Amino acid sequence: MMNDKKDITKDFLQACGELRLGELAKCDSFSLLSAMSAIELLDPKMDSGMIRPKRKAGKDTEDSILLADQVKADELIAIMDASMAMLVCWLQGQPLDQTFYTNICLLNHDKLKDRVLSLFSSVAINLLNYFRMIIEVAAVFNEEDFSAFTCHSGLQVKGEPMEYLESAMDLINARIKENTEPTKNLQAVNLRLSFLQSFFDLINCIVPPLVLKVDANDVKVFVPNFKKGTASAEKCLNLLDSCRKTICLGLRPSNDTGDYLWLRAFDPQINRQQSPPNFPRDPKLISRFEAFDYLHNLLAKIKLMMTEIVDKMKTLDGLLQFFYQFGGDDSCVLSRSLVQLIVMPNDYNICGTLPLQSIVQESISQFDLSLLGDIPTHTSMNIAPEIYNDFLAFSVRAFVGVFQIRGHNLARQRDKLLRQCFEDLGVLQAEADKIEMDAFAIGMSNGGDAYPKPPIFSTFLLYHILQLMHYHFELGFRLDIFVPYEFAYTYWYFGEVVVKSITNILERKCNLMILNYTAATGVDKKKSAKKQQLKQKLESQLRKDIAAMQRRILMHKVEASLSSAFTKFSMGLEISGRIHVPPGEEIRYQRRMSEFYALPTVLYVSYEEYGKFSSNYKSVGARKCFSDASLNFEQATHYLKSLLETNNMEEGYYKDVLPKITALSKIAKQNAVVSKLLGSEQHASQLLNASSILNQIVITNEFSEKSDFRICS
Template sequence: ELKLGELLHDKLFGLFEAMSAIEMMDPKMDAGMIGNQVNRKVLNFEQAIKDGTIKIKDLTSPELVGIMDTCFCCLITWLEGHSLAQTVFTCLYIHNPDFIEDPAMKAFALGILKICDIAREKVNKAAVFEEEDFQSMTYGFKMANSVTDLRVTGMLKDVEEDMQRRVKSTRSRQGEERDPEVELEHQQCLAVFSRVKFTRVLLTVLIAFTKKEMSAVAEAQKLMTQAADLLSAIHNSLHHGVQAQNDTTKGDHPIMMGFEPLVNQRLLPPTFPRYAKIIKREEMVNYFSKLIDRIKTVCEVVNLTNLHCILDFFCEFSEQSPCVLSRSLLQATPFYFQTTFLVDNKKVFGTHLMQDMVKDALRSFVSPPVLSPKCCLYNNHQAKDYIDSFVTHCVRPFCSLIQIHGHNRARQRDKLGHILEEFATLQDEAEKVDAALHSMLLKQEPQRQHLACLGTWVLYHNLRIMIQYLLSGFELELYSMHEYYYIYW
């Protein structure tokens, strides 16, 4: 017998079940609810072709522009943390590009698949994403693995050249009276051309980030400048594309030829996937513009050779709250770290040993006698063993610190708290090595000392991490008013 205000707590009904009950049938939290809002028949790609509701050849320029723009919007929505099934693969053309006869649409579909595949590989390799950042599941879809990257860029280049010929043939000539229809065709061809070229450039940039040569940096920077120039043309021609119809999904999903938001509903997991709202076309251009700027910034890291400068670069880049793709490119770029986070071969830019960078950082910060060629300890085998052992133990914590700055701001705070333990252990070791080197130095050069050299350097980084941890609480608005007294005390 329950009294008024009492609740019965069953042992099988925990927090997970309670949250599921809240999410269930809420249109904003339960993606399954979208299926109850429409009355139309949901067709897959093959069924839509048989039914004649989708064109696979002779697509008009407005249709191509509309489909391409909506695909870009889906791509960005995926990069913002939604699933491929609810975003990119709502475009039926992406399901099987082999069925497409229109060369422009086929090349574009393959290009989008390749961009998704390389982006997914980069993000997975960098391993600086959480479940709220990125979803890498492909739901069994083919990512155009049967076609090489070179072949896809070649197909896009062929379409680009074909569209460029059409743009030139419809261009106004001096002294001629301009036909409005020809002018419209010219603008529409230019719109398709700029989108196909942008896709090729974006794909080529991602391919460049897989190369091991340092020349890939200059190539990526040059391509990013091209991509930025194309964005203004894309923005000015958004109105040329076929617009999505509004239906009962409140315009959150595009309803137009080639797109079916419910086609993958049965592929979604039994838990409640987030409701995906596809971004608007104007927002898409703005997002790409910021992404290009971030990738340009990522390329600048190769100009840095000092460990302290590299750490500062990662901190400053992280403060901008960049997207998961740009964070991952900075972390896992082969021309920056030969392998992810130097774990395997401990080399920066594929050439500099991480141990050497730590020694250079020590020299520039505190210039310990043991690292000075003029000091008697420089060629002492026991002293070298001490310092080499210490520097080797520094590699892992500093690589971890660099990796932490690749995570989103909220997750960084948790991880900074954990890495402080590693740096505390390093602090103890630094003080022991300092004491050992000091006693050795006193025996040979009584007037010199080696106290607190390594320890001061590690303490500096310890304090930096502590300050960062404390300030992140303000940024994330974690502190209550009464806690300010403890913080400022």
């Protein structure tokens, strides 16, 4: 048989060379599914059902934990901590049957003789079910985030977890009085029970009871109790820190193999034969210390959510910033699900109190140039109230979709933005154009002004579509989707089309705020003391709003300058041969930007327009490209310096963005120097490695706690 084999490598490569760009070879007798099946058959995990698992001693043996009348405190501590570690592993995407349900005590909680361990096991199952319901009701999870499958789906616990915890704490207190075990060990067990008690209190403060399967007739409108929830979160954090310090009081393995086989309560192979073969055989488990760190970060996020949402729930921009802040790389499926339930616990009422429609209406009115006093937007535009209300309802549904998509992981967000949000907002934009054209026609027929009024609805939607496009590019950079030979047109589109359009709208909005303030306060020259006081209050608020707007404009100018710099820098590298550009750039461009087909035509720029710019600019040569890039880097440095020197910068804002501005300034300065060297006669002929030139750059905005935006790698 060996003599019958033939090396087909050369023939295969020759056949591949005959394929056109983008063409895929396919055979009826061997599909992609066949290839994947062949790969899977080679995996030993496919034989898992045929391998006899090596289980621990059964439940009838004397050393079984199920028969222990009283488990010692040090073993209780280790079991509790290991159970929480397994729960965290599940939250990180590992299968239940290979993590949490490898605990024999949980699977036999009603058969345990040790009452404390039995009560804790019941509480742990309750906590798992709470988490599962929160994640499933929020519906922002994907198969890579969360594994709901288990061969123990019928495992339920009757009774209230708080009652179980009280009973367990009473039993531990009784054992402390008996003084038969080290008191500090028993107190450490009590700490863990108190932590779980506070955790359940926290969940009840922020999660709608409907999620926890309470009768719908008993729940009218749920309003999260942020004040009580913040106190519970703070208490949880303090107790968790104390628990972490006492991990050493629990049992420790003599030889740490990375699992919890050294504990009597755990059997990693117990569910092996019931699990489907496609599950991983070697789940990645974390240590008890790592689990406590994870829970600490989760609780800190929850506490921050409750303090941040109070200010950000009042505006559409604030809500989008809130989702952005808690949906980054360091988020988890549980924290993202909690954000969804905190913001929208009851239909379209934000935090259960503020209708989203009123928030959208207020956001639209901010783009109304003709708005004076208390005149409604639809009245100033000659729009029938029912048409205006329908548009508001459609807008609310569209933004709810945006909110929900922000709850997914970053890769899914980018995918769903293309298929759902852009399409929905594109349709809504077309409807807004139609409404405004009809309103103009009605105004003309009634003898109105021959010049159309500024497009309020269209500008409002255009602004938010551009913000989503900005976020779409950001996700692409953060996920390393773009390759170096795509940098030139990617930066060009991002800077010239997206960022500059956002900057123009914000500048117009800033001017609009001043005009509206002047119109509202400058009509009556004789004002009473009360009106004067109101005017001063409005003026103070206006200054704050304008200062915040100017900071945003300045940061977008930084983005535009850096994007322009890297566009020219990349073109210089292409001309000088330091970046190889394979054929088919037009196809790649169309594939990347085809995602914007559903949007208004002004937001889609064809390859022909980029091609004209590229061919004209590349004709000046590589040195000119590098010199111009250096000027743009210096311009970005100037903007960043202005941002630092702004006297009206708020203290909290300054504290948050100072490290980011410092990092951006350093990168811009370094790249300016490199660009100058490449653009000079003396260094133009020197060979430089492109990977050492293209530094990682961070594009930030003032709204994010951590918004690192990878421009180059």
